[in-house]
Amino acid sequence: MKTMTHRLTDxxxxxxxxxxxxxxxxxxxxxxADIRSHLDALLAPxxxxxxxxxxxxxxxxxxxxxxxxxPEPKPRTRGAHEIFAILFILVGSIFLPIFGWIIGVGLLxxxxxxxxxxxxxxxxxxxxxLFPLFLVYSGMVLSTSTSCVTSSAGTTCDGDSGPSAWLxxxxxxxxxxxxxxxxxYLFRAAGRER
Amino acid sequence: xxxxxxxxxxxRRGALEYCVLALLADAERYGFxxxxxxxxIDGMVTGEGTLYPLLSRLKKDGFVSTTWRDSDSGPxxxxxxxxxxxxxxxxxxxxxxLRFRDAVDTILRGAA
Numbered sequence: 001m002k003t004m005t006h007r008l009t010d011x012x013x014x015x016x017x018x019x020x021x022x023x024x025x026x027x028x029x030x031x032x033a034d035i036r037s038h039l040d041a042l043l044a045p046x047x048x049x050x051x052x053x054x055x056x057x058x059x060x061x062x063x064x065x066x067x068x069x070x071p072e073p074k075p076r077t078r079g080a081h082e083i084f085a086i087l088f089i090l091v092g093s094i095f096l097p098i099f100g101w102i103i104g105v106g107l108l109x110x111x112x113x114x115x116x117x118x119x120x121x122x123x124x125x126x127x128x129x130l131f132p133l134f135l136v137y138s139g140m141v142l143s144t145s146t147s148c149v150t151s152s153a154g155t156t157c158d159g160d161s162g163p164s165a166w167l168x169x170x171x172x173x174x175x176x177x178x179x180x181x182x183x184x185y186l187f188r189a190a191g192r193e194r
Numbered sequence: 195x196x197x198x199x200x201x202x203x204x205x206r207r208g209a210l211e212y213c214v215l216a217l218l219a220d221a222e223r224y225g226f227x228x229x230x231x232x233x234x235i236d237g238m239v240t241g242e243g244t245l246y247p248l249l250s251r252l253k254k255d256g257f258v259s260t261t262w263r264d265s266d267s268g269p270x271x272x273x274x275x276x277x278x279x280x281x282x283x284x285x286x287x288x289x290x291x292l293r294f295r296d297a298v299d300t301i302l303r304g305a306a
Contacts, residue, residue, distance in 0.1 A: 027250065034225060034246040040268065041226040058233065060241015069247035 008052045009039050016062040023069055031069055035059065078190040082113050086183050089122060113190040122186055206238070209291070211248055213238070215257060215276055215284040222261075222275035225249060249274060257283055 013036060020028040042055050059065070085107030092100020108114065108122045210232070217228055225246065233242040252258045257280035262270045276284070 030250060031246060034249070034272075035243060037269065037271070038226050038229060038242075038246070041271075042230075058241075059243035062243075064241050065243040065247065068244035069250070 008049070008056065009043070012056050012059075012062065013039075016065060019062045019066040020069065023066065027069060031065070035065070078113060078187070081107060082111055082187075082190040085111060085122075086186055090179060090183050108186075111190070114186065115189075118186060118189055121182060203240070206240075210239070210245075211252055211257075212284055212287040212291070214245070214248065214252060215280050215287075218258060218274055218276040219281070219284065222273045224263075224271040224273045226271070228274065252280070256280075 013032060016035060017028070017032050020031055023031065038059070039055060043051060047055075085104050088100050088104030089108060090104070092104045094100070096103070105123055109119055114122070213232060214228060217223065217231060223231075228249070229239075229242050229245045232245060233239050239245060249258070253260055253274075256277060258274045259277055261273045261275065263273050265271045
């Protein structure tokens with residue numbers, strides 16, 4: 001009978017040790033030692049096989065014990081997925097007109113890190129990200145240069161036909177600020193625990 | 195039914211470490227003692243063995259400290275004691291738990 005109880009506890013501890021193979025070495029050793037001393041404290045030297053079986057059943061399955069020892073899965077935090085989503089929405093269209101933005105929106109919508117409202121915000125504020133600004137700005141440069149007439153008397157520019165000073169400064173600010181602010185907001189929101 | 199089991203096991207898992215801290219609030223105890231005490235309460239623990247990893251985690255988090263002490267019978271025993279940080283965590287949890295419990299009770303009574 002004695003050999004049987006030893007065989008059962010040894011077998012249990014061996015299964016536990018094998019199941020704990022994925023744990024850090026120190027944790028694995030400590031866990032097996034803790035369970036071993038639990039069995040030592042619980043079982044008298046003359047314990048019957050029934051006692052041993054009850055003790056082992058009380059401890060539970062080795063796999064369950066090891067599962068409890070594994071660190072709980074951390075909530076997924078902001079990763080490459082989220083950073084690329086923001087980048088593509090913001091400037092993707094400059095390199096891949098329209099498509100860059102669409103890729104960004106796809107990444108935005110498929111990320112688990114943002115709520116439905118935050119995704120809507122990301123899609124609404126950016127019809128093309130910074131691409132409109134890019135267009136407007138090149139348009140301004142173009143219109144400025146064509147409004148200047150070069151003649152033998154020198155270069156004269158028609159002040160009224162070029163964009164006004166307000167537009168030159170105000171329009172870029174209006175176009176740039178919301179996307180940048182929303183990008184910053186989404187970046188922070190993706191990094192928060194949910 | 196599966197959902198209820200899942201919710202209950204999450205709840206149990208979350209509350210269990212504070213039950214361990216509460217057991218240690220007035221005296222240090224050795225592992226076997228903690229495990230047997232919690233294991234003897236119906237509905238508290240599913241497998242007693244899972245409490246040892248929990249004790250290790252509490253130690254890593256700085257909520258308990260351990261000391262080996264000689265025993266009159268058998269090999270030395272590892273004793274667990276609550277730390278100041280553990281006491282703070284226990285106090286915070288106790289406050290939140292009571293609020294949460296009362297809130298759930300209020301709703302459940304209304305539905306019954």
